[in-house]
Amino acid sequence: MCRESQRERKRAREKLHRHGLDFKKRCRLMEHAGGCIPRIDKFGDTLFGGLVRFERMHVYFINFTTYLMEPLIECVSKDHYGTVRKVVKQCQNFRDPISGSAFLRLPHLLKMTHLTAERRVMAIFYWAHVLGKSIHLIRH
DSSP states (O other): OOHHHHHHHHHHHHHHHHTTOOTTSOOOHHHHHGGGSOOOGGGOSOGGGGHHHHTHHIIIIIIHHHHHHHHHHHHBOGGGHHHHHHHHHHSOOOBOTTTOOBOOOOSOSSOOTTOOHHHHHHHHHHHHHHHHHOGGGBOO
């Protein structure tokens, strides 16, 4: 194998690492979220269909989850904060469907500071559990 191809591979791996990707793991974004990522033909098959270039992840995952969760949090009266915490602690870890490895649990749902895009999406599923068990928590 020539040294130039080795250097190219090393540079490609370093670039993937800078974007937060592990070159040993297959990207499954298009399998699970392909419907919410618009294709931009003039850019072709760029990384995540242009998500990295245009920061669409912030729009789709961070902002949309914020728009959903902020009103939910406002609807929960302070009297029921303890109940929400209790239900969150009862939730089991979500697991990667391929590897089976567990994701870190969310410690709370009533504060959204410092949540990554991944954790904000997980919070939506946690809210489904909270509301499914105790819909009476929401003020009308």
